[in-house]
Amino acid sequence: MASRAGPRAAGTDGSDFQHRERVASHYQMSVALKSEIRKLNIAHALIWLLMATQVMVSQLSLVSHKVVASPYQWEYPYLLSIVPLVFSFLALPRNNISYLVISMISAGLFCVAPLIYGSMEMFPVAQQLYRHGKAYRFIFGFPAVTVMYLVIVIAVQVHAWQIYYSKKLLDQWFTGTQEKKKK
Numbered sequence: 001m002a003s004r005a006g007p008r009a010a011g012t013d014g015s016d017f018q019h020r021e022r023v024a025s026h027y028q029m030s031v032a033l034k035s036e037i038r039k040l041n042i043a044h045a046l047i048w049l050l051m052a053t054q055v056m057v058s059q060l061s062l063v064s065h066k067v068v069a070s071p072y073q074w075e076y077p078y079l080l081s082i083v084p085l086v087f088s089f090l091a092l093p094r095n096n097i098s099y100l101v102i103s104m105i106s107a108g109l110f111c112v113a114p115l116i117y118g119s120m121e122m123f124p125v126a127q128q129l130y131r132h133g134k135a136y137r138f139i140f141g142f143p144a145v146t147v148m149y150l151v152i153v154i155a156v157q158v159h160a161w162q163i164y165y166s167k168k169l170l171d172q173w174f175t176g177t178q179e180k181k182k183k
Helices: 025-059 075-091 099-130 144-182
Strands: none
Touching: 025 075, 025 144, 075 099, 075 144, 099 144
């Protein structure tokens, strides 16, 4: 027994920790995966915020179209990627399997699909830029197609890791559920 003021309990030398309970590995893994998913959710929120800002600035004509280009078509459906983000944030605190599954499915639909479409939509513009050096849309002086491809590359990685870690987290939750049912 430990005490703040008194000596160590008689008969212990500190080596009697072997018999103590340990946290089950699936709980440890669950905490680690939740932490990673939260970090990715924050990155996703930042990407979404940048995208929403560009669309709003362009639609409300707050600055010249020479400073911030008008959005590509794929950017509008990508704004729906806030849906999987909300479900993911809701799923984590209470280990809600249904919300996490909805988050994973909607991530494919509202995150990855618009990014794939966007890369195909911008490909001819990128070809024209790199073959002929001509760009017609700019974001703060940089060719818009280059900036948006950079955003796509980062976003694809964020969403792929989100889906991967969410799947691993689901597996951990199911492992814990199956172990409880066996007892």
